[in-house]
Every structure is written in C-alpha cells, then in structure tokens.
Amino acid sequence: xQRNILEYLEATVRRVPDKGAFAGEEGSMSFRQVYxxxxxxxxxxxxxxxxxxxxxxxxxxxxxxxxxxxxxxxxGNYYVPLDEEMPRARMELILQSLEPGMLIxxxxxxxxxxxxxxxxxxxxxxxxxxxxxDEEILSQVRGRQLDIDPIYIVFxxxxxxxxxxxxxxxxxxxxxxxxxxxxxxxxxxTVFGNQTPLYFDACLKEIIPSLKYGAxxxxxxxxxxxxxxxxxxxxxxxxxxTLCWVVSALTMISSFHxxxxxxxxxxxxxxxxxxxxxxxxxxxxRAALPKTRFYNLYGPTETTGICCWYEVTxxxxxxxxxxxxxxxxxxxxxxxxxxxxVPAPGEQGxxxxxxxxxxxxxxxxxxxxxTAFIQNPLHDLYPDKIYRTGDIGRYNDRxxxxxVARKDHQIKHMGHRIELGEIxxxxxxxxxxxxxxCVYDPQRRKITAHYTGSVTPGELDHYTREKLxxxxxxxxxxxxxxxxxxxxxxxxxxxxxxxxx
Amino acid sequence: xxxxxxxxxxxxxxxxxxTADHLIDDGILDSFDIVTLVAEIDDAYGVAVxxxxxxxxxxxxxxxxxxLIQRLRDE
Numbered sequence: 001x002q003r004n005i006l007e008y009l010e011a012t013v014r015r016v017p018d019k020g021a022f023a024g025e026e027g028s029m030s031f032r033q034v035y036x037x038x039x040x041x042x043x044x045x046x047x048x049x050x051x052x053x054x055x056x057x058x059x060x061x062x063x064x065x066x067x068x069x070x071x072x073x074x075x076g077n078y079y080v081p082l083d084e085e086m087p088r089a090r091m092e093l094i095l096q097s098l099e100p101g102m103l104i105x106x107x108x109x110x111x112x113x114x115x116x117x118x119x120x121x122x123x124x125x126x127x128x129x130x131x132x133x134d135e136e137i138l139s140q141v142r143g144r145q146l147d148i149d150p151i152y153i154v155f156x157x158x159x160x161x162x163x164x165x166x167x168x169x170x171x172x173x174x175x176x177x178x179x180x181x182x183x184x185x186x187x188x189x190t191v192f193g194n195q196t197p198l199y200f201d202a203c204l205k206e207i208i209p210s211l212k213y214g215a216x217x218x219x220x221x222x223x224x225x226x227x228x229x230x231x232x233x234x235x236x237x238x239x240x241x242t243l244c245w246v247v248s249a250l251t252m253i254s255s256f257h258x259x260x261x262x263x264x265x266x267x268x269x270x271x272x273x274x275x276x277x278x279x280x281x282x283x284x285x286r287a288a289l290p291k292t293r294f295y296n297l298y299g300p301t302e303t304t305g306i307c308c309w310y311e312v313t314x315x316x317x318x319x320x321x322x323x324x325x326x327x328x329x330x331x332x333x334x335x336x337x338x339x340x341x342v343p344a345p346g347e348q349g350x351x352x353x354x355x356x357x358x359x360x361x362x363x364x365x366x367x368x369x370x371t372a373f374i375q376n377p378l379h380d381l382y383p384d385k386i387y388r389t390g391d392i393g394r395y396n397d398r399x400x401x402x403x404v405a406r407k408d409h410q411i412k413h414m415g416h417r418i419e420l421g422e423i424x425x426x427x428x429x430x431x432x433x434x435x436x437x438c439v440y441d442p443q444r445r446k447i448t449a450h451y452t453g454s455v456t457p458g459e460l461d462h463y464t465r466e467k468l469x470x471x472x473x474x475x476x477x478x479x480x481x482x483x484x485x486x487x488x489x490x491x492x493x494x495x496x497x498x499x500x501x
Numbered sequence: 502x503x504x505x506x507x508x509x510x511x512x513x514x515x516x517x518x519x520t521a522d523h524l525i526d527d528g529i530l531d532s533f534d535i536v537t538l539v540a541e542i543d544d545a546y547g548v549a550v551x552x553x554x555x556x557x558x559x560x561x562x563x564x565x566x567x568x569l570i571q572r573l574r575d576e
Contacts, residue, residue, distance in 0.1 A: 223525065226535045227555045252532065256539075256552035414533060445536075458514050465515075470531065 003147035004170050005177075006073060008211040009035055016188075016214040022063035022207075023238075024219035029063040031214060037067045037129040039138055042074025044128035045102060046137050048121070051076045053101030054153060054363075058082040058091075060108045061219055064125055065198055066207055068104045069152070071128070076141040077101060078150040078167070081199035084109055089467050092117045094155055094163060097364060104128070147171040153363050154201045156301050157418045157472070159409070161425030165363035166301045168201065175356040176304040177208045179328035183309050184269055184295060186242065190215035191266070193240035195225065195249050196415070201301050202273070205244045225249055228258040241266045244297075246415025247275040248445075254281045259288035273297040273306060274415045276403070279318045286312065298324035298403065301417070302372060302387050304357045307331045308401060323400035324393070331355040333401060334386060335393060340377035343394075348404055351393040352386045409493075411440040413447060416471045420447070423474065426467045427451055430460060435483050437491045438474060449474035450496050452483055502567050508541045509563055522562040530560055538566075548573040 002008075009031065017032035029037075045055060055072035057079050059065040065081075072079035080098060082091055095103075095118045103122045105113040113122050147170040155163040180186075186209045194217050196202035206217045218238045224231040232253065234240075243250070250272055253259075270285065270292055277296060286294060299307035310325025327333045335342060335349030343349040354376065361369030376384040392404040409420040420438040427436035432455035440447050451460065457477035464473055484492040509518045512534050516524075524530045530538075538560075539550045548570055559569045 223528075223557075225532045226525070226530070226560070227557065228552050229555065248532075248536075252536065256550075256555060258552040261553055461514055471533070475537070 002174055004073075004142065004145060005151065005173050005208060005211070006038075006070065008177075008208065009038070009070065012211055012214040019214055020216050021210055021214075022066050022217050022219065024062050025221045026062060029067065031211075034063070034067050034070065036133065037064070038070035038074050039133045040131045041068060041071025041104075041125075041128045042076075042141070043134035043137050044123075044131050045072065045075035045077060046141060047134070048102065048123075050101035051141070052149075053077050054080050054098045056080045056082055056095065056098065056100045056103040058084070058103055058109050058113055059106040059125065060084065061198055061222070062106070063219070064106065064129070067129065068125060069198075069207075072104075073151050074138060074141070076145060076149075078152055080153045080155075080165070083197060083199040084112060086199075086469055087465070087467055088112075088116065090163065090469065094165070095120075097162070097165070098153075145170075147174070148360075150360055152201075154199065154301060157410075157416075157422045158368075159419040159421030159425075161422050161429070163422075164365065164368060166201070167360040167363050168204075168304050169360055172304040172357045172359055173204065173208060175330060176306070176328075177204070177212060179330060180205065180306060181209050181212065183328060184242075184271060185293075186213055186215060186269075188213045188215055190242050190269075191238065191240050192217040192242050192244070193235055193238070194219045195243070195245040201305050202244070202246075204305055205271075225252065228253045228256050229261055232258055232262045232264055235264045236262075236266065239266050240264075242269045242271075243267065244271045244273070247272050247277045248414045250285065251278060251281045254284040254288075259284065263288055267292045269293050269295070271295040271297050273299070274417070275412045277322055279316050279320060279322065282312065282316065282322065283318075296322050296324060298401075299353075300387070300389050300391075302359055302361075302389075303331075303353045303355070304359055307353055307355070307357060308333065310400060321396070321402045323396065323398075324403050325400050327353075327355075331357055333393075334376070334378070335395075336377065336388075342378070346394060346397075348392050348394045350407060351389045351391045351401075351403075353389065354384070354386045358385060358387050409438075411442075411447075413440065413445065414471055416469075418447075418472055423447070423449065423464075423468065423472055426464060427460065429467075430455055430463055433460070435491075437483060437493065437496060439493055439497045441497070446475040447472075448476040448478060448496070450478045450480055450483070452480050455479075502563070504545050505542075505567050505570065506563060508538065508545065509566075512537060518563040522564075525557040525561050535560065542566075542570060546570050546574065 013031045013035040021031045055077045057068045069079040150167045153165040158164040192206040194206045210217045294312040296310040297306040308324045310323045332354040334352045337343045376386045390407045424436045433453040436451040484495045486492045
C-alpha cells in the first residue's frame with residue numbers, strides 16, 4: 001500500500017522521465033529534473049540536521065518552488081510555503097510560531113529573507129538542488145517514515161489575528177488525490193493551467209495528480225489574470241485542457257464577454273471552488289464550451305482540500321442554488337444542528353466531515369484543534385473524529401448538498417478565505433482606533449471597515465497595508481463617531497451591512 | 502480626468518498617478534483593481550470596457566486609461 005506521496009513521482013520518473021512536469025514563465029522542469037533536484041535537497045537538509053522539522057520555502061512561483069516542497073519531504077521534513085506578497089509583519093509572525101529548521105529562498109527573495117526578524121538558517125535553492133544525492137540517507141528516511149507523518153503546513157486566516165497553520169499528512173493527501181482524480185477523470189494527457197498561488201493547499205489539485213499520472217502543470221503568469229483575451233490565448237497556446245480555478249478568475253473571463261472574441265479550444269474539464277459561482281456566468285461558460293465538463297467543488301483546508309463535488313449536468317436557472325453535491329468516496333458528510341443531532345430532511349445543519357482526509361490539525365495550537373476537530377457527537381463508543389466546518393448546509397429535494405451560509409464571520413473574497421476578525425484585530429491594534437468592525441458585501445465584493453477613533457481613513461488604509469495581505473485590505477474605511485449597537489450591546493453588523501451608522 | 506484620478510487615488514492612496522506610467526509592469530494594479538476600475542469607469546463615465554481593450558497598454562498610466570475612456574465614448 002502506498003504510504004508516501006513521493007511514490008507517485010518515483011513511479012512516473014521511471015515511465016516518462018523526460019516529459020515536462022511543471023512549466024512557468026521562467027523555465028520548465030522534467031520529471032527527472034524534479035526527482036533529482038528534490039532528492040539532492042532532501043539529502044542536503046538531512047545532513048544539515050533538518051529531520052522532522054518545518055522547512056520554509058520562500059520562493060517566487062516557479063517549478064523549482066514545487067521541487068523545494070518535495071525536497072523537504074525527501075529529507076523527512078514538512079514544507080511551509082511563504083510568499084513575497086505577504087506583508088513582512090505576517091511573515092515574521094509565522095516564522096516566530098514555526099521555528100523552522102531551514103528557510104529555502106531564491107535569487108528574488110534572498111534579500112528580503114535576510115532582512116526578516118528570523119535568526120535561523122537560510123539556504124539558496126541552487127546550493128542544495130545540484131549537490132550530492134545521498135541514496136543511503138534517503139532510504140533511511142523513507143524506512144522510518146509513516147503515512148501519518150506531516151508533509152506541509154499552510155497558513156489560513158485566524159479570527160484572533162494570528163494565522164492558523166493547518167498540517168496535512170501523506171495519508172490525507174493520498175486519500176484526497178486518489179478520489180479527486182477518479183471523479184475528475186485526470187490522466188496522463190491532462191494539461192493543468194494552474195491559477196492558485198503555491199502557498200495554499202489549492203495547488204495540490206494540480207501538483208500531486210501531475211506526479212501521479214505524469215501529467216503537465218503550466219503555471220500561468222499571474223499578470224495574465226488581469227487580461228482575459230490574452231489569458232484565453234495563453235490557454236490555447238499551451239493546449240491547457242484542465243482548470244481548477246477560483247470562481248473570480250473564471251468570472252473575470254466570462255463577465256467581459258471574452259467568448260465573443262476568443263474561446264478556449266482544448267478545455268475538457270473546468271473545476272471551480274472557493275466561492276459560489278454566479279449562475280449567469282456559469283451559463284455563459286457552459287454555452288461557450290458545450291463539450292466541457294464543469295464541476296463545483298467544496299472543501300476546507302482542514303480536510304486536505306475538496307471533499308464534495310457536483311458535476312453541472314442540468315440547466316440551472318438564475319437564482320437557483322448551485323449544489324456542492326455529494327462527498328467523494330471514503331468521505332462522509334454529517335449535518336448537525338445546534339444540539340449536536342442530525343436535522344430533519346431538508347433542514348439546515350453545520351456541515352461536518354468524517355474520513356481519512358482529515359488533516360492533523362493546527363500547528364502548535366491544541367486548543368483550536370480540539371475545538372474544530374471533535375468526537376462525533378452521534379456516539380461515544382470509540383474515538384471517531386469529525387471536522388466542524390462552520391458552514392451551514394442542507395439537502396435539496398434531489399438529495400444534493402447545498403451550501404447555505406457561514407456560522408461566523410468568515411468570508412470568501414476573490415477566492416481567499418478570510419476571517420473578518422483578523423482584519424478587525426489588526427485595525428484595533430492601531431493606537432488611535434477605539435473600536436473596529438468589518439462587514440462584507442458579496443454583491444459588490446467589497447470589505448468595508450467601520451471604526452471609531454481619531455486616525456484618518458487614509459492613514460488607517462496605509463497602516464493596514466503593512467500588516468495584512470492585499471486581499472484582506474478593506475476597500476472602504478468609514479470613520480464613525482460611535483459604533484451602532486444591538487439591544488444586547490453587541491456591534492450591530494446587520495445595520496453596518498446595510499450601510500447605516 | 503479628475504474623476505478618474507479620484508477613482509485611482511481611492512484604490513491606491515500611496516501612488517502618484519499623475520506621473521506613474523508602469524502601473525501594470527510594476528505590479529501596482531492587480532486583478533482586484535482592474536475589476537474595480539472597470540466597474541467604477543462604467544459608473545462614472547457610462548462606458549463599458551470590452552474584453553479586447555483589457556490590455557496592459559491601456560492600464561499602465563492614468564493618461565492611457567483616460568485616452569481609452571475617451572476613445573470608447575466617441576465610438
């Protein structure tokens with residue numbers, strides 16, 4: 001039985017060593033190159049004393065970045081991707097909580113890496129990737145490795161202002177990828193067009209199936225997502241046939257009527273996740289590409305990735321809810337009401353997930369892990385862990401699962417999962433802010449920050465940019481003389497949502 | 502032009518839009534900004550920017566963007 005994700009790469013490199021694995025703007029790498037360089041990095045790390053440690057990969061998006069991830073795993077470690085677009089304060093917060101064994105950088109990021117408040121080792125990719133491949137070390141590491149060992153930590157927004165590090169392991173990723181591939185029908189001829197950043201778990205959908213099948217992943221230059229006609233030209237030029245994108249990247253193409261000018265010629269599969277796809281836009285895609293399969297995917301980082309899928313096979317009316325469908329094999333969805341019981345058919349409940357795909361939990365945060373990953377409340381006969389998503393769902397008359405709303409103040413904005421509480425925590429930390437409350441308008445896709453205090457909106461905007469990633473910066477800052485309160489003394493979010501003060 | 506500068510300034514208060522002429526090449530404007538800009542231009546000037554006009558050349562400076570708006574208004 002497979003117990004390491006690297007076995008995918010090892011089987012593929014024997015079959016198609018010279019085929020392109022990952023390609024980007026600044027070069028591509030074959031499976032053989034990925035295999036050799038990743039093993040050299042693994043050997044280097046182990047010899048440098050890094051074993052079962054977090055390895056930070058702080059590199060520009062490039063095939064080498066993925067190779068560095070795999071190199072960390074070859075050395076028996078787990079990788080932690082950081083991105084240069086993260087504000088410095090956030091990176092330093094993450095580095096402090098990690099205490100990594102090594103930070104791997106490239107020529108673009110080395111300067112910044114050396115300025116960070118971080119005292120650990122820094123390694124340039126090339127120093128390790130072209131060194132000795134120590135077969136003996138690699139086989140020792142492999143011999144001691146279990147499938148429940150962690151392979152990555154990705155950081156997601158945390159409501160208290162500190163990002164949470166979610167840890168995935170070999171077993172959860174293998175379970176996820178095997179079922180994802182079977183449902184989405186990936187194969188050796190698949191050419192992925194990667195859109196999502198490498199510092200989220202979303203890119204596992206492309207990276208791991210590429211290793212498994214010997215398929216190719218094209219890393220699409222980020223700038224093209226500003227220009228839909230050029231983007232579609234690029235898809236055609238690279239003969240990309242499979243997309244797993246966030247909704248906003250797809251609607252960017254359809255909402256500008258790009259299909260009147262140019263159509264993707266090779267697309268077999270379009271999968272999307274992270275947000276609700278507006279039906280009108282989805283219908284525009286389906287009308288332009290009648291032979292393409294469309295899948296709505298759903299699943300949180302905490303359960304490794306996508307756990308539910310829905311293939312769009314019938315015509316959906318505008319205003320109709322797009323189902324998230326049903327779970328993958330070997331995954332169970334349980335709806336639970338406020339009393340921890342299964343609601344009546346058609347009634348709402350919190351979406352809870354059961355299965356091998358559950359991640360290990362949050363790094364160095366036992367308390368948050370125990371709150372989200374709990375004993376199945378339907379029995380107390382033996383340990384049986386489920387993950388509470390905080391998403392409210394219900395089944396429609398066809399037995400398809402629908403996403404209804406969030407339980408808390410987590411939002412999805414331009415494909416990113418954001419806790420409004422994290423933005424509020426940053427705003428409230430400003431010395432001249434007394435109180436802050438953020439609301440989200442999903443129609444206009446705008447985060448509005450309301451606050452009381454003497455700082456001007458411009459100053460607060462500037463301050464926020466130093467602390468938070470771009471996608472978390474409120475579009476509007478509104479200074480209020482007093483926060484509106486509900487009768488029981490809480491901030492009246494509903495009033496703020498309606499634009500009142 | 503003043504209306505356009507206000508729209509841009511709201512998006513990025515830190516940028517000197519009168520002089521900046523590599524807004525795309527320098528990575529100042531991202532996809533959030535482009536989507537917002539197109540919507541705001543529609544609101545302010547009543548012109549819809551078609552897909553084929555979404556090119557780096559049209560968004561690299563406030564001047565180029567304003568020229569695009571005028572051209573679209575004349576059409």
